[in-house]
Amino acid sequence: MWLLLVLLQAAVLPAQPCEAPGEAAAAAVRVLSARLLGLAADPARDPDPSVYLALRLADDHDPRGEERYLARLHDAFQHRYGRSLQAAGWPHAAPHGHPQRDAAAAEHGTSAEAEWPETGRLALYLLGLRAACPPPEPGPQRSLVTWLKYYLEEDWAGSRQHGHPLTSYYQYGLGVLALCVHRKRVREEVIRRLLVAEQHGRFGHAGGSAVDTEAVAALAFTCLERERSVGARLAAELRAAARGVRRRMVEAQGQDGFFGNVYSTPWAMQVFIATKACRTQPAYGRAMAALLRNLDAFATAATMAQALPALHGRSYLDIASMHCREEADTLTAIGPEPPPKLPGNVTVRLVVECPELRCPQRRLYDQPVPVPAGASLLDVLRVAAAQGPPDFMFDTQETPQGPFLSRVLGLEARQQKRSYWQLLSAPSTSLQMGVADYRPRDGESLILRLSRW
């Protein structure tokens, strides 16, 4: 009866492709892959495992370019995680911090931050290794897997204390997903922590949507269930949780076709791909159409890297079954285009708000800032810093997503306190881009607000 229903549904609903449909769309997606390859070739940018994953999950390849990128990733990660945890003093000592972050932390007196787990980055690197062709020897990967298991525990120690992982459920979910894709046993307790958080709706945070995190968790659940590495009862719970995530995404799909926003939509689409609902679920087709209408939104390496797997109809679960066939050299890099030069100037109002008790007043800064048309918010901040009085100061930290605004007027957003400098367009629209990518309109008021997440 059940089988009959499934067959009937498949026969009634028109099948749609999981990848971008039609030749024109496929060509546009190939151009996006070629742009990403162009950005990957720039040695000035730190290598990012998500970029490598997107190149590996594409239809077209530049095998030598991908090899070079993998070598850069090894350079960045292996020296740090190549040694065993025991050699690093575990379980009695925390692993050493990130070299760059340590230096920054020492400078700003935030040494505690340097010891925080790097669950997400290590998980993405391990996923990248699994996607490499040919796959590297498993030996050196063993210590990486041990480090990842250690980080998941460290993260959770934070959760017991604070009610959430030290990093985020997004990174915790990536950690579980990476272990599963590597076919490593994941302790039931580790899985249950994520499952319970999903069941209690703990993925959302103030000022941000939960879609990206829900999607990562649902991918991890689907992987665990598929690998048959858990008992029948837990498998049924994981299947139900992934189904629940998918149902909520369909229900919450916007008129614009997005699940959440344009940037979370590709992650959500990966869930439909991984659970094989992409061919039959009309919401998936609408989301694909919406992405294809908005490909221009994916202008940075990080956003392109997150969009491309879904545009190719692939999910991170496909990494587990990648075959290393001879891959033809069919992708040629396209160099980055400089932003168009616009004539004239615009004036933007820059406001800094601190709704916290430690601040003497809520509004700390409110000034017009003239900048050339087409300038980014980062340009606005630089002009404001140069123009004074009143004085304006800010700091950014480099991340794979671009510069992250970390300090304004001497006030630092603190990871431990889950505070951050939120970017808003007045009166209350949270920006969907960072300071380097957002280009304000003439007369727009932009608010930098110290917020909690």
Ligand code: B12
């Ligand atoms: C968790 C999260 C946050 C947390 C990060 C803190 C933490 N300790 O984890 C908080 C709440 C602080 C945050 C803030 C913002 N975020 Co955010 N964030 C995420 C999320 C869900 C996961 C990031 C992550 O952990 N990645 C895994 C790790 C391994 O990768 P990573 O690159 O090292 O991650 C670090 C950086 O990405 C950085 N970060 C997080 N968000 C952003 C956004 C920007 C623009 C930059 C430069 C850096 C950055 O914090 C991460 C943890 O250290 C992603 C979802 C996604 N699809 O990527 C959105 C996401 C990256 N964020 C986004 C946005 C828009 C923002 C904000 C600009 C929102 C706003 N209006 O203020 C701010 C950044 C403002 C600033 N001060 O510069 C967008 C970026 C889209 C784009 N065009 O690039 C995403 C994709 C969400 C979405 N679907 O729209 N974010």
